[in-house]
Amino acid sequence: MSLKLLQLYPAELGINGDGGNTLVLAKRAEWYGLRAERLAHEVGAELPADVDVVLVGTGPVSAQRAVHADLLRIAGALRDLAAAGVPFLAVSGGMQLLGGSVRLPDGEQLEGAGVLPVTTVLGDKRIVGDIIVESQLGTLVGYENHSDTLELTGGVPLGTVKHGRGNDDTGTAEGVRSGHLFGTHLQGPVLAQNPVLADRILELALRRVGDDLPESIDDALSVNDERAARARRVIREKHRV
């Protein structure tokens, strides 16, 4: 089979290397001896029905507004994919839009796609810096750059904040996880920095169709994972986490 990796609105919600998450999944699939296809959904296009992973990155409010009408148009189809067990990874601005609603700084409320159990309030204070999170999958490292307060209406946080801010000013919880649906503020991109999360998403996609994640067939995978481990260690040591 060929894994179909669908990235939503790469032009608008892809301001900070977000396409990297799709690249990482595609390349790792190859290193596992699988085939993968990178697809993109653009404003106005028809949403591909048969996909295995849905990814969405981040962008500023102007970009969120630019895709908003289209997102509402495809929201039902996205919820169907989520209900069918297709794993989702949504980062910052994309996570906000896939939630229930986003309240903008001027008070306007944008309706979300209703895929992720979160609601967002955008504030004036920007949160920028390294973020380190303890999760069920292990320590996740990334960079946060947003101004939101995220409230969970279901699911559980992706992890506990060890350094950085995460979902709100209490600095305790980061992101959201609801079964096979993941939302996070971690950029970096998050899957490049944290291959454990990338493999978890691949695994969920494969299990949905009755397959398991095979052994890797290429040493490049372990070489690159060792590099990522060293990269995370540098950031953890910098913050003594």
Next chain:
Amino acid sequence: MPVLPAVLLGRAVRLAARVRGGGASAMPGYLALRVEPRFLEKTISRIPLGVVAVSGSNGKSTTTNMLTAIFREHGLKVFTNPSGANLPQGIASAVLSEVSLNGALDADIAILEIDEAYGVKLSGLLKPRTVLLLNIQIDQLNRFYEPDRVAGMLHTIASSASEAVVLNRDDDYLAALGRELYGGTDASISWFGARPELIAAAPHGIASATRFSAGERSAPPEASVTVTALDGPRADLAIGDDTASVTLPSRGLHYAIDAAAAAETARVVLGDRFRPELVTRALASMKTVYGRGELLKTGDGDDVEIIMMKNPASMQMNLDSLEETPEQVFLAIDEGTPDPSWIYDTDFSVLDHADVVSGSKGWQLAVRLGYSDIPVGTVEPDLRKAVQRFLALPRTKSGRKTMIVNYEQMMLIRRLLGYSDLEGRDGE
């Protein structure tokens, strides 16, 4: 309050730093501003032809350098700030190196590159007559957050111009900014640009940020200076009915557009005195700016070509301008780039390997290259060891080794190679 105490203090600190063998520093300027907060107004605003402020995401240093050379070729005495010294303290330090004790600068005109964020305050202090804005690209999101915010900063800077605003008509945000300015400013608005065919032929276009906000979309405005031809490091600029053939600091459409920006700004400021052939002459004799097409000598070894890894647009433009796959490659990135996520937006396919990767974020770079199947020789986070290892590689056929590094690593590497980190302008 006279400026004398600020000048004396700043000069003394500057001298002490030099005696100790230190490099250029913003410290003297910082102290001068502490002693006299209006130090910049009191010195720079006395210059007869006033201030030209240059801002935008990429090309500030190169364009300021070009503009300086063009004005000097026209016989003007120019005061300018060293490349990258575009914050108030850096500009104040530059003033200290040239100002007389009574605060006078021996210059006809000041050409200052200013940081987008600090430019908002600086333009209020310096009251530029002319503002040149180059582009709005994705840049330092950890600082600027998003291009819409940068557009707001540049709007404020442009609004401070009393006589002329010069804008890039091919830049989505600046085209919109110009439309917003019409009627809201007494200054003239004029444009530079490139022929659409040249932009279409560039592998990644002009790499400006896309403006998503709703609003008026209209045909690009008419440019007074246009890049009409590009061949390696040579370009033709159509300036009214004239054509000026110019030599660029290096290959690349972005350098040609910078040259058009400088020519249009000089034309607007000089009026009847402007002569297109002096643009040709000025650019032919210009030295390169650090990391913008500069070649460093390493004794009897290969030359080192430095490519700056500043932000997605400039990085891509610089990679695209490489004539062939570099034989030996060094990459380094450190905390000067707090969030290197954007390297996943960079097309590295011009590289077929990297010999040495360094800097505190070197492991992140190595991961990125791995995901594009680009083999990595060694990752050595210690810069000194990494540079030694790289320079110890055999001679290349081209006589050139390539280093792709961020600004902070570049300054350290220059020192390691025995270069001073005082960056002056052409003709100094």
